[in-house]
Amino acid sequence: MPDVSVVVIVYNDAGRLPTAVQSVLGQTYQSVEVLIVDDCSKDRSFQVAKELEAAHPGRVRAFQLPENSGGCGAPRNYGISEALGAYVMFLDSDDVLEKNACRNMIAAAERTDADLVSGMCVRVYVDSRHAKTVEWYPWLYSRSRTIESITELPDLLVFDTLSTNKCYRRSFVLEHNLQFPVGIHYEDLLFSAQAYVAAGRIALIPNHVYFWNISEKASTKSISNRRHEIANFEHRVEIHRRVDELLQANGYEDLKFHKDVKFLKHDLVLHLRDLPLVDHEYRREFRDLADAYLAAVAPDAYDEVQPFQAICAYLLRRNDWANLLPAAQALASPGKLTSSLVERDGRVYWCAEHLDDPEGARILDVTGLGYHTRPLTSFSLGNRLTSYLDNGVGKVRLSGSVVNPLGRVTADAKLAGTLELRARRTSLQSFRFPLTSLAHDGDALKWTAEADIAGTLRPLGVIDAVWDVWVNLEVDGETLRTRVAVGSIDVDSAHALQVRPRLSRLVADRIKPSASKKGNLSYVLAAESRLSARTQNLIQHALQSKAADLTKTSLRKVRKAKKDLHSGRTKIRVYHEVFSKLPVKKGLVVFESHLGKQYSDSPKAIYEEMRRQGVQFKAVWSYAGNQPTGFPDDVTLVKRWSYPYLRALAQAEFWIDNQGFPLKLTKRDETTYIQTWHGSALKRMGFHEPRLKLRSRAGQDDFQRTLDRFDHFLIRSEHDAETLAKGFRLRPEVLTRTGYPRNDKLVAARKREAETGSRERGALAAELGIDEAKTVLLYAPTFRANAQGTVKRFEPPFDVEDFAWRFGDRYTLLIRSHYLNQVVLPPSVQGRVLDVTGLHDITPLLALADGLITDYSSVMFDYSLLDRPMIFFAYDYEEYANETRGTYFDLREKAPGPVVTTESELFAAIDELKATDTEYAEARRRFVAGFGEYDQGDAAQQIVAKFFTSGSGK
Amino acid sequence: MTEQTATAGGRDIFFVSNSFDELGGVTTWSHQMARLFLERGHRIHIVGITDSDVPQDLGCRLPYPTTTLYEVRPPKVGPALGLKGKLNLVARLRRAARTAGMHEQATKLSRMFNAARPGAVVIVTQVWAMEWVRLADTSNVTVIGMSHESYEYSKATSRFGRVKKYFAEADHLLLLTQEDADLWIRQGLDNVGYMPNPLPFMPDEPSQRTEKVVLSMGRLTDQKGIDMLLDAWAEAAPLNPDWVLQIYGDGEDEEALKKQCTHLGLDSSVEWRGRTGDVPGALRGGSVFVQSSRGEGFPLALMEAMAAAVPCAAFDCAPGVREIIRDGEDGLLAAPGNTHELAQRLNTLMSDQELRDQMGELARKNIQRYTTDEIVRRWEELFAFLER
Known part of the structure; x- marks a missing residue:
């Protein structure tokens, strides 16, 4: 008696049946029988089944239903009734089993005593160029697990509704009389649901067990x-x-x-x-x-x-x-x-x-x-075709309507636009036609365009068969690109237009409008004359030839070589072997703030002080991302990790940054590295963090080498010396007790305020449109990363609409989330709550704010220099402090302001901000003394005097 | 079931390793299993590919044959990388010589395998050895590959690619835990299972946990993370001033670690005990066992401590660790590298005698799922299963 019976159902599939059956007979698990059930095919399927039976006596049995059932249910049910094995599995004639499938399923069944074992199904796209495979709901199968009831894992029932990637104990199937429904499609959904619900225990295994072959011929379906x-x-x-x-x-x-x-x-x-x-x-x-x-x-x-x-x-x-x-x-x-x-x-x-x-x-x-x-440019606006006319030969006249969300394209905006035809596969060519009209029309924008396609469009042919239609709107100088949806316009019955491909009309002679898979307007090259139709066939044939493969391989190699040139490995080598051999340039200073993402912080303060004092130097600023904005005009900008960036670093006399230049770059001895750092520490840092402690000695040494590049490390207190400096294992002589240059402005603001008795708001307040009469609060939380270091999505942890409703007449709230996060504020809070995340530099915001709400961000240390009220909204302190890496001190003990954990406590604290403030004056003084003793307002001057005035050594 | 027929008169079982006597856990394991299989009536043959750098003392004459394939070590050649590597003629010649030599040695393996009785099993304990076995004629035998380390640990080495490539050709690949097996399966290997290591011994006399002693046993090397243990101890010791930490073992980091100990001011509460020949005796003298490794496979030290009824606190650095210790039940785990957390776990055990007793007794009971009888039974079951 076999251990496993595999029921293979077949209908008009004589060609593939032997492959399916062979995938069972070739299993590493030998004790298997095959039951072929033919749903009364019209082709040779049953004969083939009988032949297989004859070739494998005792291992293959063939059956035929008396009449066609039209589905998978009846033949599978028949298979169940004839099965002899202790376990039953199902296989379709066009699919195959992984060769260890039975062994892995039976091992799991015997190990766990489950009624039902399920493994991962893999979809194989047989028509794709490299038989692309996609795992079917891999998250359900990421590890072996056993569940006692389907309620433990509802997603299994909900998503994996296949019956075929499973192994059922036959006695379980019989006992519960599990049957596929007959005469209805989607029989798997019901069968698998019944099995899941009835099973006393279900085992899942991460193994691939079933290959589901999918052939998708690319013909688009007509209505x-x-x-x-x-x-x-x-x-x-x-x-x-x-x-x-x-x-x-x-x-x-x-x-x-x-x-x-x-x-x-x-x-x-x-x-x-x-x-x-x-x-x-x-x-x-x-x-x-x-x-x-x-x-x-x-x-x-x-x-x-x-x-x-x-x-x-x-x-x-x-x-x-x-x-x-x-x-x-x-x-x-x-x-x-x-x-x-x-x-x-x-x-x-x-x-x-x-x-x-x-x-x-x-x-x-x-x-x-x-x-x-x-910004409007960040999404694509819906554009609907409203009419399509052609002259039957080569000219078309199109009109359409583009949505104008919330009227954001204003009535007085300057409008222009083009209609563009662009090859989908290779964007070597595009053809543009100016819009003949574009204007507001109610809550939409209406456009028309005329295009002489036959006269203008010159495709190459073959490789650029599909041309997508775009409408590009120029709104006040910004370009909004839109695809044109066909909508209810019947373009299928429009005329094919004449076209002259550059590869001659032998390859195609017509171009036809059509709707893409997503319903957008495209033109497709077609061969109408017999001659071009024949050429088409020839070319398709040639493209699959060996010679074509060779060409494609060489193309791939060229592409790889190009990629390699821009790979990190090559760049690092060029940095060390080429650029570092060039002479160091006196007076070349490379600045970087937060890995190039900002023009801000102490590097900015030092740069500005150097300019103020008229130091002779060449300034290079690094930027990240595609378009640098907000950097000064009189500096050289280099993109982080670009060749110019690496060259500047290799030849610089000074490196100045606040986080770390690329770790893999060795600093030359002739270069002086001033590491300003970007904040005092609450969280454990460097070698005080578990993930670094855990590194092997070699890994720790690697990291230490990057830290040893620092020639000077700025600190603002002995707290920094005890925490950061030890966490980074810095040599004592590296510590530079100047305070942070970025905080000079805060110290100055505090002094001015003490002298004049009044607080100046400065230009930023006007820029942001802040009401003179209102108190400004800044909410600046730190970012939160999970254990793997990925930054979590940011949602304000309190209801901003409630805040606006309750405090909007007294306060303006500025929200600055971490630069990696994005906040969306509803229109209802306009003017009362502002998103200031986009501003590079936080220091002017600190100077502007009359009070600060934060959690664990190091801005607390900087803001305390202003001696203004602070609220600590530490709603997840335990999690933050313990779960990841621990803290140097308990914030709740030292916080120079109320520590609150719920929205209502937060609002109460805001309500009493002024009244309770004097209570914390002493705590603030102690806080500043403990964490900012060296911040005396002259840090940038000290740095410039030490390194950049004539006669100063390094 | 075919179990009875195949085991009548025992099976022929081959162990194929890098060398039959190199110093290390795999050798200890191989010879322990060999003796156990021998007791069950199987016929054993241990094969080493080459001789060892540092041989392990295997005691008196072994009760089964051993063979070393190479008389002279095979030449070492790296893979040909890039155009430069492909054009390197000397390396090419050496590579060709090595390949020819491998085929020659594999022929010896083929002869042994073909002479074996039906039902024979070849256990390839290391992936390097598999490079020879795969060249041999294995049609007459079942080949079981093994990886004696955690998936994560393999991943950081060249073994990662080699396991995927060479062990894919074995009939079966065994990892130490299901969690490790699953990770390899997700790498595309579908011939994977798992088998824990057996408990080396079950001491008759467990620890009474009366001494105020925390124990650490392991080589003084980077992998064992004694540096992190000292950091943790620096936090835990002041809270438990009458306790001492006994560190057993020796190794290349001894001096640096002693320096760190002094630097942390722990000399009064840390005892460096060196290597011991009497593990059960040492365990009897302790009340808590601590392991602070950066990486592990299926650590015997934890199993031995638990068998001696000593509750453990350990970094959860590998699936094997969380498989052996049931966190919060018969021992305590801390996040890897988080010395603060490890200190807290130690403190919990040091400050609560009742908890210590409860966990220690349960540990001794629970660890018996890995007794030699149990593990041999699982092996024999596997042999039979792979024939079905």
């Missing part, structure tokens, strides 16, 4: 051959209904909820994406089916899905097609904005309708997506 899909959807909904009943009968409400979420996220989305492309009748039927099912979906499920998934489902139920279709388009193309949006009571909504329904208002609220604050 007519989508008709069957509505039937599919009907089956899908019906199966879901049966699964829901099953769950309900077993009292698994929680699983039903997870399933609802998945229905909104996945099942519905599959069809929603197509909605803009299908006809009216399809939409009506789809809507009726979906609505009936959505009625039973838990309202809370909408909160668990992406905004557009919820918005689409909601609008579908409301039968609001005018707003649904743009939403479906936004869903299909992330980053696309297809609605003009509305603003109501300080919130931004997808549309003006349904806002009186509380559920509608909640779901349609898109304030969090930041459409009102992010």
Whole structure:
């Protein structure tokens, strides 16, 4: 008796059946039998099955159903009834098993005594160039695990609905009478759900067990051959209904909820994406089916899905097609904005309708997506074709409509634009035609363009067969690029236009408008004459030849060589072997702040002091990212890690930065490195951090070498000497007790205030439009990284709208999140809460703020120099202090201001900011004495005097 | 089941290692398993590819044959990198000679394997040795590869690529824990399983945990992280002034560590005991065991301590560690490198006698899932399973 019976079902697939069967017979686990069940094929499938039976007596048995069942259910059920093994598995004739699949499944079954073992399925795209593979829900299979009930892992039931990547104990299948439903598609969904629910124990293994071969011929479907899909959807909904009943009968409400979420996220989305492309009748039927099912979906499920998934489902139920279709388009193309949006009571909504329904208002609220604050260039605006005309030969006339979200393209904006045809695959060429008109029209922008395609467009042919249509809008000098959605315009029946490819008309002679997969307008080269059709075939054939492969390989090599030239390894070598051999240039100073991300902090303060004193030097500033903004004009800018940057570093007389120049670069002895550092430490640093302690000796030595590059390390107190300097194992002579140059301005502000008795606000307040009468509060939290060091997403830990409502008449709140994070503020708080994250330098903000709210950021040490009120919103202190790496002192003991942990405590502290302030004056004095004794306002001057005035040595 | 038929008269079991007697854990393990299999009636043959740099004292005459393939060490050649490497004629010749030599030695292996009775098993204890086994005729035997270290530890070495390449050709690859096995599976190996190491001994007389002594045992090398133990001890010792830390072992870092100890002002509470021949005796004299390693596989030291009913505090540096210690139940774990946390765990155990007793007794009970009987049973079960 075999241990495992594998049921292989086949229908009209005689060609592939032997491969599937062989994948079972060739298993490393020998005790396996194959049951081939033919669903009454019209081809030779059954004969082939019989031949396999004859070739492998005792290991293969062949069966045939008396009549075709039209699905997978009936043949599998038959297979179950004939199986003899202790375990049963299912395989489709077009797929294969991994060769260790049975061994790994049986090992897991015997080890865990599970009724059901499931392994990872891999989708193989057989038509793709390199048989691309994609793992099916790998997160479910990241490790071996055993669950006693499906309620421990609802995602398994919700997502892995396949029956084939599993091994079932046959007695379990029989005992629970597990059967596939017959006469309906998606039979796997119900079968797997039944099995999951019935199983006493389920084992999951991370092994690949099943290769699901997928052939996707790239023909785009026309509306007519989508008709069957509505039937599919009907089956899908019906199966879901049966699964829901099953769950309900077993009292698994929680699983039903997870399933609802998945229905909104996945099942519905599959069809929603197509909605803009299908006809009216399809939409009506789809809507009726979906609505009936959505009625039973838990309202809370909408909160668990992406905004557009919820918005689409909601609008579908409301039968609001005018707003649904743009939403479906936004869903299909992330980053696309297809609605003009509305603003109501300080919130931004997808549309003006349904806002009186509380559920509608909640779901349609898109304030969090930041459409009102992010630059228009950061998303692509929806552009819909409104008419398409051609002269049948080569000229077209198009018009369309672009959304204007919240009227952000103002009536007085300067407008211009072009229509662009651009090859999709190789962007060697593009052809532009000026728009003939572009103007505001209600809440949209209307445009028209005329293009002589036959006369202008010169594709190469073959390699640039698809040309995408773009409309580029010039709004006050900024370019907004948009794709043109075909919408309800029937371009399929438009004329093919003449075209003359550069490779001659033998390769193609026509170009036809068509809708891309996502519904955007493109032109596709076509061969209409018989001669060019033949050439096309020849070329396609040639492209798959050996010679073509060779060409492609050489192309890849050239591309790799180019990549290597710009790889970090090559650059580091050039730095050491070439640039470092060049002479050091006297007076060349390279500045960098926060790895090039800012023009700020002590490097900036030193730079400005050098300029003020008229020091003769050549300033090079490093920047990160693509476009440096906010740096001074009279410096040389070099992009971090570029060759000019490396060369400047190799030849510099001075390196000045606050975090660290690339660790792999050795500093030359002739170069002096002034490390200003960027803040006193609360958290353990350097070799006081577990992750560094854990490094091997060699790894620690590597790190020490990068630290030993510092010739001077600025500190602001003996606290720094005890913490940072020891954590970095710095030599005592490296410590430079000047205080931080960046804080000179704060010390000066404090002195001025003491002398004059009044606080000056300066230019920044006016720039930000801050009301004279209001008290300015700055909220500057530190960033939070998880244990792996990845920065977490930032959400203000209190309700900014509540803050604005309660304190807006007295305070202006400035929010500065870490530069790696982004905040989105609703329009309702405008003028009362401002996002100042984009400003390079925090020091002017500190000088401006009448009070500071922070958590553990080192700004606390700097701000205390101003002797102004501080609030410590330490809502996750325990986690912050203990979970990752520990602190040097307990903030709660030394904080020179109230330490609060909840929003209401925070608001109470803000309310009493002035009243309680005197209480903390003494604590602040002690804080400054302990952490900022060397910050006396002349740090930059000391540095300049020491290094940069004539006669000063290093 | 085929178990009875295959084991009647025992199986032929080959161990193939880098060398049969090089100093280290794998050699100790191989000979321990060899003796255990021998007792069960199997026929054993231990094969080394070459001789060892530092041989281990294996005591008197071994009760099974050993063979060393190479009489003279095979030449060392790196891989040909880039154009320059490909054009290096000397290296090319040496590489060719080495390959020819490998085939020659593999032929010897083929002869041994082909002479074996049906059901024979070849256990390849190290991936280097697999480079020869894969060239041999293995049609008559089941090849089981092994990696005796954690996935993370392999990942930092050249073994990572070699395990993926060469052990993919074995019938089965054994890791020390399921967690390690899963990580290799996710690297694309689908022939992977796991097998823990057996407990070396079960002391008759466990520790009574009456002495105020924390024990550390291990070589004084970077990997064992004694530097971090001293940092942790500097935090924990002042809270428990009547306790001492006994550090057993010797090694290249001894001097530096003693200097660090003095520098931290711990000389009065740390005793350097050197290497001991009496592990059970040493364990009886302690109440808490500490391990502060940077990396481990399936650490015997923890198993021995637990068998002696001494509760452990350890860095959770490998799957093998969390497999042996059930955190909070029969021992305590700390985040790797977090010396503050390790100090807290030590403090917890030092300051609570009741907890110590409870965890120590449970440790002695729980560790018996790795007794030699149990592990041999699992091996024999695996041999039979791989024949199904």
